[in-house]
Amino acid sequence: MAPKVVWHHLVWFPGRIPKHNIILWMTILDRLPTWVRLLRMGIIMENVKCLFCDMVPETRSHSFFECDYAKNIWKAILLLCGVNRRVSHWDGELAWATHCFKGKSLIARVFKLALTSYLYVIWRERNTGCLEEWLDR
Numbered sequence: 001m002a003p004k005v006v007w008h009h010l011v012w013f014p015g016r017i018p019k020h021n022i023i024l025w026m027t028i029l030d031r032l033p034t035w036v037r038l039l040r041m042g043i044i045m046e047n048v049k050c051l052f053c054d055m056v057p058e059t060r061s062h063s064f065f066e067c068d069y070a071k072n073i074w075k076a077i078l079l080l081c082g083v084n085r086r087v088s089h090w091d092g093e094l095a096w097a098t099h100c101f102k103g104k105s106l107i108a109r110v111f112k113l114a115l116t117s118y119l120y121v122i123w124r125e126r127n128t129g130c131l132e133e134w135l136d137r
Ligand SMILES: [Zn+2]
Pocket: 050, 051, 052, 053, 054, 055, 056, 062, 063, 066, 067, 068, 069
């Protein structure tokens, strides 16, 4: 049996939302089809810039934690959870979440749900552009 990866508890936990967690899992494995990843796969595109800011090539790290559009949403979610910290890049946020969201406590679950839901909604917004509509519900 293969050893568990350090982020196992972020993806597999009681109360998880499967469609949210699959996005986290794919993001951790860097399998989401970002523009830069598609370009690396040999797919030719005219524009690989982020759909939110149209300034920087779209990568996993940029889309979720470096782009001001997404980063401000993540900061707001963290503040709602009582956390005031500087948002890092993908590797930094994953390392922080892996370290801090351990255990089976309610707050650990809330943080994991916040992270997985955040990633899901940002990826969906990237693909459909309907975040405003979702937030109004
Ligand atoms: Zn951007």
